[in-house]
Amino acid sequence: MTLTSKLRAGIASAAIALFAAPALADDVKIVASFSILGDMVEQVAGDFADVTTIVGPDADAHVYSPSVADARAVAEADIIFVNGMGFETWSDTLIAESGTEASVHVATVGITPVLVDDETDPHAWNSLLNGVIYVQNITAVLSEAVPAHATDFAANAEAYIAELTALDAQTREKLGALPAGKSTVVTAHDAFGYLADAYGLNFVAPIGIDTEAEPSAQELAALIEGLKEQGASALFVENITSPALVQQISEETGLKIGGRLFSDALSERGGPATSYLAMFQHNLGAIVTALEAAGES
Structure with missing residues (x-):
């Protein structure tokens, strides 16, 4: 059938x-x-x-x-x-x-x-x-x-929006305190353009916005060569994509994988990203930790 x-x-x-x-x-x-x-x-x-x-x-x-x-x-x-x-x-x-x-x-x-x-x-x-x-x-x-x-929906939304705007202010404060020039993050696919645009980061990825696409060997080689020449501060796998490409980038550039980001989906129950707020807090913590470490190196 x-x-x-x-x-x-x-x-x-x-x-x-x-x-x-x-x-x-x-x-x-x-x-x-x-x-x-x-x-x-x-x-x-x-x-x-x-x-x-x-x-x-x-x-x-x-x-x-x-x-x-x-x-x-x-x-x-x-x-x-x-x-x-x-x-x-x-x-x-x-x-x-x-x-x-x-x-x-x-x-x-x-x-x-x-x-x-x-x-x-x-x-x-x-x-x-x-x-x-x-x-x-x-x-x-x-x-x-x-x-x-x-009235109930409005009250729920007001409380929720207060949490989102508070976390937005915290995000700007934490990312604004990072060392200058340490803002390039490598992920598996282009899922973080809005985060980059909103908070002054630079994200690069071997796969575009659609995870169905696969980079050619030439495209992947060009990305790796660019990272070797220009450098990057952090490298992450994602919860919805295979880690193979990121592992290859790590091996060929020497960049250490800084953990896992949640891009297009929340985590299963018991994971670190079971809500939108928890997802953002987890991603922010992982990114800040990796970029701070890059700034100290």
């Missing part, structure tokens, strides 16, 4: 379930496309909605293949949030084939896109002030959809 056939079978089952047991009026079912966005939605919705995430922790949304369970969740949803900016290439097909009557909302509306090699970088959450825009967009949607709890 093909994936499309499986999805259609799942959708049919979901339709039967919906007919047999309609949701309560205040039992709002929300689907978020990936784990970071799902956490933001949960922070705003609180106890007043049931949030399902399609692409879970430590999973790569760039190359994800939806399942029958995903199709069922979308078919049953009242509200769907996606990141947009070309991030979830599979989402339009999944939503269209599900037959869902849910309203679909792009969480990045109002964010100025960063371009990487003339392509739109979809990883907008890697700036905390962009994270505030995500939260404001989510709050507006939920307040309109469930006006009875608009």
Whole structure:
């Protein structure tokens, strides 16, 4: 059975379930496309909605293949949030084939896109002030959809935004105190353009914004040669990509791997990045530690 056939079978089952047991009026079912966005939605919705995430922790949304369970969740949803900016290439097909009557909302509306090699970088959450825009967009949607709890959503959002802006100020302070000239960070793929743009860092990577792409031997050799000539201060693997390329860069440049960054997904339960705030705190701590060490060498 093909994936499309499986999805259609799942959708049919979901339709039967919906007919047999309609949701309560205040039992709002929300689907978020990936784990970071799902956490933001949960922070705003609180106890007043049931949030399902399609692409879970430590999973790569760039190359994800939806399942029958995903199709069922979308078919049953009242509200769907996606990141947009070309991030979830599979989402339009999944939503269209599900037959869902849910309203679909792009969480990045109002964010100025960063371009990487003339392509739109979809990883907008890697700036905390962009994270505030995500939260404001989510709050507006939920307040309109469930006006009875608009005050609750607003209160949750206000408290959450206060945490995000406080961490943004802390990030600027910590990164601003780093030694001059020690700001180049190497990662597996181009996921940190917004962090670089917001906080004055320079990120380079062997893979572009889409993890499906692979560098040619010539491109990788040119990157390694450039790092040998110009230097870099930190090197990291990511939670959603193979460490092989980063290990090769480490071996050929002498750069020590400074740990693992969480780029496109949260960590599994028990990990260091189980929420958007925790993810940013972990990444910030790892980057600062590596760049401080580079400044002392």
